[in-house]
Amino acid sequence: MNQWNARIGSLWMWAFFAAVMLLAPQVFNSGLSITMLSQMGIAIIACLSYNMLLGQGGMLSFGHAVYTGLGAFVAIHALNMYGGSGLPVSLVPVVGGFAGMGFAVLFGYVTTRKSGNTFAMITLGLAELVFAMSLMVPEFFGGEGGISGNRMSGQPVMGITFGPATQVYYLIAVYTLVCVMLMYAFTQTPLGRLLNAVRDNPERVEFIGYNPQRVRYTAFIIAGFFAGISGGLGALNFEIVNAEVVGAARSGAYLLFTFLGGATFFFGPIIGAVLMVLALVLLSEFTQAWLLYLGLVFMIMVMFSPGGIASLLMMNLRLAKHGKLHSLIPAYGVLAAASLVLLVAVAALVEVVYHRQLNSAMGSALNFMGLALDTASTQTWLGLLAAIVVGGWLFSLAQRHFANQWDAVQELIEKESHYAGAAP
Amino acid sequence: MSNTAKAPADAAPIALELRDVRKSFGKTEIIRGASLSVRQGERVAIIGPNGAGKSTLFNLISGRMPPTSGDILLNNHVINGKKPFEINRLGLSRSFQITNIFPKLSVFENLRCSVLWSLGYGYTFLKFLVDLDDANARAQELMEMIGLDKKRDVVALNLTYAEQRALEVGITIAGGANVILLDEPTAGMSKSETTRFISLIKQVTEGKTLLTVEHDMGVVFGLADRIAVLVYGEVIAFDTPDAVRASARVQEAYLGSSVADAQAGESAQGH
Numbered sequence: 001m002n003q004w005n006a007r008i009g010s011l012w013m014w015a016f017f018a019a020v021m022l023l024a025p026q027v028f029n030s031g032l033s034i035t036m037l038s039q040m041g042i043a044i045i046a047c048l049s050y051n052m053l054l055g056q057g058g059m060l061s062f063g064h065a066v067y068t069g070l071g072a073f074v075a076i077h078a079l080n081m082y083g084g085s086g087l088p089v090s091l092v093p094v095v096g097g098f099a100g101m102g103f104a105v106l107f108g109y110v111t112t113r114k115s116g117n118t119f120a121m122i123t124l125g126l127a128e129l130v131f132a133m134s135l136m137v138p139e140f141f142g143g144e145g146g147i148s149g150n151r152m153s154g155q156p157v158m159g160i161t162f163g164p165a166t167q168v169y170y171l172i173a174v175y176t177l178v179c180v181m182l183m184y185a186f187t188q189t190p191l192g193r194l195l196n197a198v199r200d201n202p203e204r205v206e207f208i209g210y211n212p213q214r215v216r217y218t219a220f221i222i223a224g225f226f227a228g229i230s231g232g233l234g235a236l237n238f239e240i241v242n243a244e245v246v247g248a249a250r251s252g253a254y255l256l257f258t259f260l261g262g263a264t265f266f267f268g269p270i271i272g273a274v275l276m277v278l279a280l281v282l283l284s285e286f287t288q289a290w291l292l293y294l295g296l297v298f299m300i301m302v303m304f305s306p307g308g309i310a311s312l313l314m315m316n317l318r319l320a321k322h323g324k325l326h327s328l329i330p331a332y333g334v335l336a337a338a339s340l341v342l343l344v345a346v347a348a349l350v351e352v353v354y355h356r357q358l359n360s361a362m363g364s365a366l367n368f369m370g371l372a373l374d375t376a377s378t379q380t381w382l383g384l385l386a387a388i389v390v391g392g393w394l395f396s397l398a399q400r401h402f403a404n405q406w407d408a409v410q411e412l413i414e415k416e417s418h419y420a421g422a423a424p
Numbered sequence: 425m426s427n428t429a430k431a432p433a434d435a436a437p438i439a440l441e442l443r444d445v446r447k448s449f450g451k452t453e454i455i456r457g458a459s460l461s462v463r464q465g466e467r468v469a470i471i472g473p474n475g476a477g478k479s480t481l482f483n484l485i486s487g488r489m490p491p492t493s494g495d496i497l498l499n500n501h502v503i504n505g506k507k508p509f510e511i512n513r514l515g516l517s518r519s520f521q522i523t524n525i526f527p528k529l530s531v532f533e534n535l536r537c538s539v540l541w542s543l544g545y546g547y548t549f550l551k552f553l554v555d556l557d558d559a560n561a562r563a564q565e566l567m568e569m570i571g572l573d574k575k576r577d578v579v580a581l582n583l584t585y586a587e588q589r590a591l592e593v594g595i596t597i598a599g600g601a602n603v604i605l606l607d608e609p610t611a612g613m614s615k616s617e618t619t620r621f622i623s624l625i626k627q628v629t630e631g632k633t634l635l636t637v638e639h640d641m642g643v644v645f646g647l648a649d650r651i652a653v654l655v656y657g658e659v660i661a662f663d664t665p666d667a668v669r670a671s672a673r674v675q676e677a678y679l680g681s682s683v684a685d686a687q688a689g690e691s692a693q694g695h
Contacts, residue, residue, distance in 0.1 A: 006554035190540050190556070191549035193529075197537045200526040206508040207486065207518055209541030209599055218547055 008185050017180070021173040025166055035237075036277050038169045041176035042233045043273035047261065048183050049226035050254045055263030056187065057219050058199030059112070060120040063127030064227060064254045066107065067100040069246030070130070071228025073141060074099030076149040076235040083153035089162050092151075093175055093232030100228020101221055108220035113213055115202055127251055134243035146242025149235065162236070172233050179226055184266055186222065195219045253280070256298055262310025271309050289354045293347075322413045331398075331405040338398035342391030348373065349384045436463040438500070439603050439633040440485070440516070445494035445504075447477075447484055447657075454480050455491070456657035462650075464602070467634040469644040472654035478637040479521060481654065482607050485635075486518040487511040498603065513541065517601035521608045521637070523588045525595060527581040531572050534580055534591055536563040538598035562598070569628055570594040586617050590624065597628050604629050606636040610643060622647055645669075653677070 004011055024037050046068050053059040075096030083089060111122045134141040141147070151162045162168055186192045194215050198205050202212040235241050244250065253276060261272020283290040305312050319325040348368050352375045355366045364376035373380050440462045447455040454477045462468050470478050484491045487508040496504040503511050526534050536553065539562045545551065553559070567573045570590040575583060580591060593609060609625060610618040622643055625634075638644050644651060644665075651668045653661040661667075661674045668674055 007552045185552070186549055188552050188554065189549040190545045190551065190553060191547050193533060193537055193553060194540070194547070196529060196533075197526045200528050201524065204520075204524045204526065204595070205537075207512055207524075208538040208595065209509050209512040210547075211507070211509050214547060218549070222549070 007188055008181055014181065018177055021177060025169055031165065034165045034169050036281050038172050038237050039277045040274050041172040042230050042237060043276050044176055044270050045179045045226055045230035046254055047258045047269035047273040048180060049223045049230065050258050051263055051269040052183065052219055052223040054258055056199065057195045057216060059216060062120055062124040062255065063251050065246050065250035066127050066130045067104055067224045067227035068231035069250065070103045071096035071100035071231030072235040072241045072245050073147065075232035076147050076241045079149040079151065079153065089151055089154040090171055092236055093229045096232020096235065097225045097229035100231060101225035104221045104224025108217050108224065112216040112220050115216065127248055130246050131243065131248065134246055141243055146240050148240045151236045151239055168237055172237065175229060175233055179229060183226060187266060191215065191218060260298060260301055260308055262308025264307050265310040265314060268308050268310030288358060289350050292350060319409060324409045324413060328405055328409060331402045335398045335402045338394040342395045345384060345387035345391045349388060352380065352384065436465055439464040441497040443495040445484060445496060446492045447480055448492045454657050455484065458657065458659050460652055460659055460662060462633055462635065464633055465631060467647055467649045468652055469648035470635060470637050470652045470654055471644055476654045477657045478654055479607060482518060482605050482637065486516065486605060512599065515601045516603040517596045517599055518605035519592045519596040519607055519609060521611055523592050525580045525588060525591050528579060530577045530579055531567060531591060532563055532576045535566045535594055535598055538595045539563055542599040566594050566598055570624065586613060589613065593625065593628065603633045608637050608639065610640060618643060
């Protein structure tokens with residue numbers, strides 16, 4: 001049992017993960033929720049495969065959608081060509097996986113020769129190149145309309161036709177569980193650890209007998225495989241693949257949400273992937289300014305918590321373990337209240353601006369969270385600006401107060417563990 | 425351990441040989457025809473004034489940069505022009521003057537990564553680290569040798585400077601290389617730390633060929649079987665400590681008062 005922890009992690013954890021995926025469609029059983037759950041599974045695989053590069057290998061790729069996207073295209077072509085004649089629909093994502101891997105073999109040979117800034121630049125150029133190709137080769141990429149497929153083209157196996165969305169969801173769930181386990185297992189292998197070493201200090205790796213380029217390249221190919229599986233699942237889920245899937249926006253989303261979830265912990269990108277689907281599907285319904293909010297959140301995270309949500313969670317978990325979390329609750333409360341004031345004020349102003357720019361034909365009245373705002377009146381503008389100034393001032397006070405409290409608690413823990421003679 | 429120079433084991437085969445090695449950066453020639461042959465099991469200290477090219481020489485031997493001309497032979501195989509990891513696989517390992525470890529990995533992981541190649545695991549991702557009994561045992565053994573077994577799970581970043589220097593040496597010897605190059609292993613250490621550290625180095629490099637760059641003359645005369653004096657990219661003397669001390673040419677070129685300091689230092693250390 002204990003030995004398993006060092007191989008694939010806690011079995012209870014996996015059982016919990018599996019149970020969540022099994023029961024989620026029972027709890028969230030609307031059509032929209034099932035679609036979103038499916039997309040979350042797909043995004044989890046994509047973000048985790050991206051984090052193999054970013055978090056584990058220190059490779060800042062701006063073109064991960066190349067591998068998910070090309071995997072999706074090959075998968076949908078495979079579905080169309082062989083879906084009715086021998087290729088089980090449930091294995092189409094694996095075809096996507098091998099496609100992603102193949103392109104990673106091809107492109108990674110160039111990109112992984114360098115690390116750091118050079119690597120980032122080359123991936124960016126390559127992503128643009130592939131996107132340009134997608135417009136130039138409509139035979140493969142389907143031009144504007146994309147390539148459609150029919151996931152019901154295969155023979156039903158035990159009554160599973162993959163027609164209903166729930167059946168596709170469960171296929172995605174199985175792939176997600178297996179892929180996440182495999183990717184976790186990878187982190188516990190010699191190559192997985194060497195990848196961390198290459199991230200930390202590629203030069204030193206050369207002096208312990210390893211070629212850092214080959215470590216990066218091999219990891220890149222493995223990441224490409226999982227990215228391709230994610231793309232193949234996407235192809236089955238949407239039954240249409242267009243040039244957007246290899247686009248820069250998609251690559252950017254993987255980067256942004258992997259970082260937001262937390263690249264320094266294995267499970268961080270899972271959080272990021274869930275947020276990605278929530279933002280792309282739900283937030284974009286609520287407000288037209290959703291990309292602006294996303295950008296703000298990203299900036300705030302980069303500045304205040306570069307370890308992402310996962311590291312925030314783990315830091316608080318550490319406090320809880322030492323029985324110190326409750327002493328921070330008042331500070332948290334003050335911080336939350338101040339943040340709320342600032343947040344509401346900023347959001348109201350953003351919505352007022354958007355309303356004036358986009359919906360002014362519908363009159364100047366705006367209903368913001370039950371608040372009737374007249375976007376044409378000077379009072380509204382001055383009021384909101386004042387609220388932002390006050391909110392910002394409150395926030396900076398609360399933030400300083402919180403930081404002091406936080407440091408004090410950390411110091412206390414250091415002292416205690418020092419006296420206990422235990423390693424931190 | 426005695427510091428009286430052992431007679432160089434003339435019978436032992438040559439482990440590392442430099443033949444008229446030259447290195448230029450642009451028009452400036454830094455290494456100007458260095459020749460040296462080190463026998464197996466010998467401990468050699470390279471000394472010389474700042475800018476003499478000691479670190480450059482280490483960089484050439486370990487493959488960090490290729491020599492402009494000349495040959496470097498490891499166990500009679502030419503290694504110049506090979507990549508650092510290829511040279512490492514042939515049994516030569518080096519440490520760095522500026523601590524060069526894996527900062528975000530724990531002490532144990534630092535060492536385990538460093539033993540993997542020598543145990544034949546290559547780039548595998550089809551085995552679990554926890555199952556590699558030999559690698560785990562070897563990493564544990566190394567950790568005890570360098571005195572960091574109590575810091576097993578501490579991230580290398582959070583070690584003290586002296587502990588990081590010990591880890592640096594641990595990483596260097598981990599792969600079981602027969603020729604070890606230590607670039608100023610005691611740089612930045614206090615006197616007492618240095619004394620302890622030198623006995624550690626003696627212990628972990630027992631039976632191996634050791635080349636070290638060192639500024640502390642007490643350390644040099646206490647550690648080395650032979651001393652190579654590098655001045656302006658040339659080896660002007662390569663002999664036993666006593667002979668180097670007595671050499672008028674060395675005195676004139678470099679040592680001067682340092683010899684007297686070293687003798688004082690040695691007697692202070694109670695030899």
